[in-house]
Amino acid sequence: MHKLRLLLGICLLGISCAQAAIDPGLLRPLAADDSDTRIAAILALVEAAPEEAQPVLQAMAGDSLAVAGERVVVLGAGGRVFDAASNRELTPPPAGIETIGINNRVRRELASALAALRLFSAEREVRWQAAQEVNQNVDAKMLPLLDRALAAEKDPKIRARLQLAHAQASLGSTDAAVRLAAVKTLGESSDPRVRQLLLPLTEKQGDTWVEADSAVRAAAGTSIRSIEQRLAWADNLGRAFTGLSLGSILLLAALGLAITYGVMGVINMAHGELLMVGAYSAWAMQSVFRAHLPGALDWYLLAAIPVGFLSAALVGVLMERIVIRHLYGRPLETLLATWGISLFLMQVARTLFGAQNVEVANPSWMAGGIELLPNLMLPWNRIIIVAFSIAVLVAMWAILNLSRLGMFVRAVTQNRPMAGCVGVPTGRVDTLAFGLGAGIAGLGGVALSQIANVGPDMGQGYIVDSFMVVVLGGVGQLAGAVWAALGLGVFTKFLEGWTGAVVAKIVVLVLIIVFIQKRPQGLFALKGRFVES
Amino acid sequence: MVRRNFMKTISAVAVTAAFGLNSFAALAAETIKVGVLHSLSGTMAISETALKETVLMAIDEINSKGGVLGRKLEPVVVDPASNWPLFAEKARQLLSKDKVAVVFGCWTSVSRKSVLPVFKELNGLLFYPVQYEGEELEYNVFYTGAAPNQQAIPAVEYLMSKDGGEAKRFVLLGTDYVYPRTTNKILRAFLKSKGVADADIMEEYTPFGHSDYQTIIAKIKKFSSEGKKTAVVSTINGDSNVPFYKELGNAGIKATDVPVVAFSVGEEELRGVDTKPLVGHLASWNYFMSLKNPQNEKFTKAYRAWAVKQKLPNADKAVTNDPMEATYIGINMWKQAVEKAKSTDVDKVIAAMAGQSFKAPSGFTIKMDERNHHLHKPVFIGEIKADGQFNVVWRTPGPVRAQPWSPFIPGNEQRKDQPEGR
Numbered sequence: 001m002h003k004l005r006l007l008l009g010i011c012l013l014g015i016s017c018a019q020a021a022i023d024p025g026l027l028r029p030l031a032a033d034d035s036d037t038r039i040a041a042i043l044a045l046v047e048a049a050p051e052e053a054q055p056v057l058q059a060m061a062g063d064s065l066a067v068a069g070e071r072v073v074v075l076g077a078g079g080r081v082f083d084a085a086s087n088r089e090l091t092p093p094p095a096g097i098e099t100i101g102i103n104n105r106v107r108r109e110l111a112s113a114l115a116a117l118r119l120f121s122a123e124r125e126v127r128w129q130a131a132q133e134v135n136q137n138v139d140a141k142m143l144p145l146l147d148r149a150l151a152a153e154k155d156p157k158i159r160a161r162l163q164l165a166h167a168q169a170s171l172g173s174t175d176a177a178v179r180l181a182a183v184k185t186l187g188e189s190s191d192p193r194v195r196q197l198l199l200p201l202t203e204k205q206g207d208t209w210v211e212a213d214s215a216v217r218a219a220a221g222t223s224i225r226s227i228e229q230r231l232a233w234a235d236n237l238g239r240a241f242t243g244l245s246l247g248s249i250l251l252l253a254a255l256g257l258a259i260t261y262g263v264m265g266v267i268n269m270a271h272g273e274l275l276m277v278g279a280y281s282a283w284a285m286q287s288v289f290r291a292h293l294p295g296a297l298d299w300y301l302l303a304a305i306p307v308g309f310l311s312a313a314l315v316g317v318l319m320e321r322i323v324i325r326h327l328y329g330r331p332l333e334t335l336l337a338t339w340g341i342s343l344f345l346m347q348v349a350r351t352l353f354g355a356q357n358v359e360v361a362n363p364s365w366m367a368g369g370i371e372l373l374p375n376l377m378l379p380w381n382r383i384i385i386v387a388f389s390i391a392v393l394v395a396m397w398a399i400l401n402l403s404r405l406g407m408f409v410r411a412v413t414q415n416r417p418m419a420g421c422v423g424v425p426t427g428r429v430d431t432l433a434f435g436l437g438a439g440i441a442g443l444g445g446v447a448l449s450q451i452a453n454v455g456p457d458m459g460q461g462y463i464v465d466s467f468m469v470v471v472l473g474g475v476g477q478l479a480g481a482v483w484a485a486l487g488l489g490v491f492t493k494f495l496e497g498w499t500g501a502v503v504a505k506i507v508v509l510v511l512i513i514v515f516i517q518k519r520p521q522g523l524f525a526l527k528g529r530f531v532e533s
Numbered sequence: 534m535v536r537r538n539f540m541k542t543i544s545a546v547a548v549t550a551a552f553g554l555n556s557f558a559a560l561a562a563e564t565i566k567v568g569v570l571h572s573l574s575g576t577m578a579i580s581e582t583a584l585k586e587t588v589l590m591a592i593d594e595i596n597s598k599g600g601v602l603g604r605k606l607e608p609v610v611v612d613p614a615s616n617w618p619l620f621a622e623k624a625r626q627l628l629s630k631d632k633v634a635v636v637f638g639c640w641t642s643v644s645r646k647s648v649l650p651v652f653k654e655l656n657g658l659l660f661y662p663v664q665y666e667g668e669e670l671e672y673n674v675f676y677t678g679a680a681p682n683q684q685a686i687p688a689v690e691y692l693m694s695k696d697g698g699e700a701k702r703f704v705l706l707g708t709d710y711v712y713p714r715t716t717n718k719i720l721r722a723f724l725k726s727k728g729v730a731d732a733d734i735m736e737e738y739t740p741f742g743h744s745d746y747q748t749i750i751a752k753i754k755k756f757s758s759e760g761k762k763t764a765v766v767s768t769i770n771g772d773s774n775v776p777f778y779k780e781l782g783n784a785g786i787k788a789t790d791v792p793v794v795a796f797s798v799g800e801e802e803l804r805g806v807d808t809k810p811l812v813g814h815l816a817s818w819n820y821f822m823s824l825k826n827p828q829n830e831k832f833t834k835a836y837r838a839w840a841v842k843q844k845l846p847n848a849d850k851a852v853t854n855d856p857m858e859a860t861y862i863g864i865n866m867w868k869q870a871v872e873k874a875k876s877t878d879v880d881k882v883i884a885a886m887a888g889q890s891f892k893a894p895s896g897f898t899i900k901m902d903e904r905n906h907h908l909h910k911p912v913f914i915g916e917i918k919a920d921g922q923f924n925v926v927w928r929t930p931g932p933v934r935a936q937p938w939s940p941f942i943p944g945n946e947q948r949k950d951q952p953e954g955r
Binding site for chain 1: 574575576612696709737740742743744745748751754758760775776779783785788789790792804807810846924925
């Protein structure tokens with residue numbers, strides 16, 4: 001009933017009225033106490049003044065519609081107040097302004113009213129959004145509206161969306177031919193909601209079919225199968241992506257360790273705290289940008305990348321110079337000493353920044369995602385982190401294989417005395433290599449700050465995962481770390497889909513224990529004369 | 534700048550230490566020691582740190598008005614670091630070494646369960662300020678948070694109502710420990726009594742500190758697309774809420790399609806999240822910072838001033854929330870009870886607590902039940918606004934009596950609504 005009146009209102013849209021004021025009597029019930037009255041008021045407003053209604057409803061949806069005494073006002077930027085009925089600014093602003101709070105039910109009605117109004121917007125992007133929104137909530141009563149919109153629409157992409165909505169709305173038609181056409185059109189959809197609409201058509205209620213016409217029934221079956229195929233595909237694609245994303249995070253966390261432990265053989269228990277240093281650098285850059293460059297706040301993350309690398313590398317170099325270099329060849333002492341350093345670093349962070357987590361906001365270009373299919377949305381922050389981890393990996397590969405430092409590092413790892421004999425400054429190479437590993441951990445920390453909590457203890461959660469990746473991949477093997485991280489990520493995510501997060505974690509740990517028992521050298525083993533020594 | 538702060542902290546500590554030593558002899562006889570047992574580090578620090586601040590603020594307030602029975606209160610703050618066995622250790626230290634008269638503390642039920650034996654053995658007094666699963670009634674504990682019938686059940690009833698979206702399918706999502714498991718058991722029984730089939734309920738748990746919610750969000754999306762209107766009931770605790778809500782926002786799950794109602798997320802937890810994509814998601818509590826009444830105005834102002842004075846991080850944006858209000862009610866009621874009993878003796882104070890009332894920031898006069906150690910509290914349901922505050926969309930007409938033994942768990946009919954005395 002309400003929807004019908006809304007549609008009547010919208011059908012009047014074509015007739016353009018002069019920019020007249022809205023009757024204040026229509027606006028007042030928007031501020032009523034119960035949702036029923038408000039929804040009725042929204043529909044009445046759309047019906048009476050479709051063009052003027054749009055800014056008012058938009059303000060209501062954005063929590064900036066308010067009442068001041070008997071008057072309904074729109075709150076503008078910078079504390080300006082406009083009269084909702086005449087759209088004139090009120091100076092001075094009236095006293096006792098109270099915002100009209102809305103609940104989800106009102107918000108839903110507002111969204112569908114606004115979407116219906118926007119279907120006739122002059123801008124393509126707005127119409128496209130509206131067509132998508134209309135698809136979310138189709139009703140048989142919307143048919144005349146959709147007919148009108150289809151008649152006016154030229155853009156093929158929007159038309160396709162509208163046709164889907166139209167087909168959904170015509171499923172209840174009394175004409176079997178119309179229903180058949182609708183069911184066939186809906187087979188093109190990949191929306192799980194459409195499948196839900198079609199399912200009842202193939203079912204029996206008692207002894208009679210819900211859908212009397214057998215041709216429609218058969219077509220519905222075919223359409224459901226094709227939708228399901230597409231859905232299953234998107235499902236697996238989504239799962240593979242989440243696995244890839246978890247893998248990239250594991251890789252970023254473990255890459256630094258792959259150098260310090262994998263290549264140099266230092267059991268670095270403070271690795272997690274190097275991640276923390278990187279994450280806190282991201283937070284520090286955010287604070288600096290917020291205080292001094294509020295206009296460029298969105299780009300603090302780019303500045304955080306070098307800062308995170310350098311600060312973690314600095315901590316790493318200090319660690320190596322002061323403590324670790326005295327302990328080469330004594331793994332147990334190294335383990336104890338680095339564990340002590342990790343406690344020390346955590347306490348320093350707690351003293352400097354407080355024990356509570358600090359807030360690191362995603363820049364706006366990392367929020368949201370791309371919707372590939374109605375049931376598959378890839379969030380931007382995940383995509384960017386996957387890309388970032390590939391970039392870090394490539395950079396690290398290049399340093400180790402193409403640069404002079406990388407050559408020295410490999411030489412020292414393979415045969416320390418011989419490298420020393422031919423003039424490689426082994427001590428300095430150790431320091432630089434450790435600094436490089438620490439710096440890469442810092443980069444991992446910058447990335448982690450975007451998806452996890454940043455606090456003094458954050459490193460503890462990653463130290464186990466990092467060692468898992470490096471040991472599973474084979475100590476001393478970068479390629480091993482990559483495969484292990486991706487494998488663990490994808491495997492964990494597929495397992496989580498079956499068993500839930502708690503059991504998946506247990507199963508993964510048990511499997512790793514079994515694997516290491518059977519193959520202590522990991523996935524990829526180093527070959528050569530000096531491996532054993 | 535950082536270094537300057539560091540030096541300041543050190544000198545502050547030195548000054549306090551000097552003062553402490555000087556005045557120790559004089560104060561020792563006169564002060565009443567009050568234990569504060571909240572995690573200041575680890576996964577729960579996000580929620581519990583503010584409760585410590587609330588206790589300290591309330592103690593400061595009480596002391597500035599002359600203290601209790603003419604004696605000043607002296608806080609003893611310990612950090613159990615989100616480590617459940619450490620809670621018991623620290624509780625024992627507070628009771629037997631520091632000889633505190635009362636302890637304000639704990640957030641998670643697992644930490645409460647861990648300290649219970651200590652409080653029973655040493656006959657201590659604990660004020661527990663957080664909503665919990667019920668199924669417990671201890672002589673030594675006063676529960677100033679909500680029981681399930683004061684939070685969880687009304688929230689689910691609201692989701693099933695017309696304004697709440699007439700949800701027919703439910704995802705029960707929680708952190709894996711006693712509170713979410715028990716609450717979900719109660720909710721499942723309640724939903725069944727309302728005719729919701731088992732196939733329409735999905736239950737999921739994650740470990741403490743879980744930070745990758747991709748799979749779970751994907752599952753929720755799938756579950757909600759399989760038909761009837763779906764709602765999510767979240768009992769996720771601690772800092773996992775930040776990645777959960779971030780993922781929820783990024784995955785484009787809107788409150789108008791799949792509303793999420795949370796029982797452990799308040800203004801404080803939302804400070805670390807961009808709330809714009811979360812508008813319309815819900816929380817059920819007995820207090821919101823956005824409530825408009827004189828008591829609340831006083832409370833929020835006092836806390837802001839306290840935060841600025843203590844130089845807490847982001848003090849200008851300091852918020853208050855439900856467990857903070859419950860803590861505040863608790864300490865003020867304890868003060869009234871001590872004054873009534875004219876003693877800090879635990880048994881006498883427990884007897885004097887029955888029937889105490891306090892004009893709370895929720896705008897209602899809250900009463901401690903005469904029998905069951907729980908408060909009578911009003912229930913509010915709020916929707917998240919873009920600024921991280923809550924817009925109250927539903928409320929009970931008045932305070933509701935707590936049912937610690939939920940009628941939806943079989944066998945509870947015979948339970949006594951009163952703790953066994955000593």
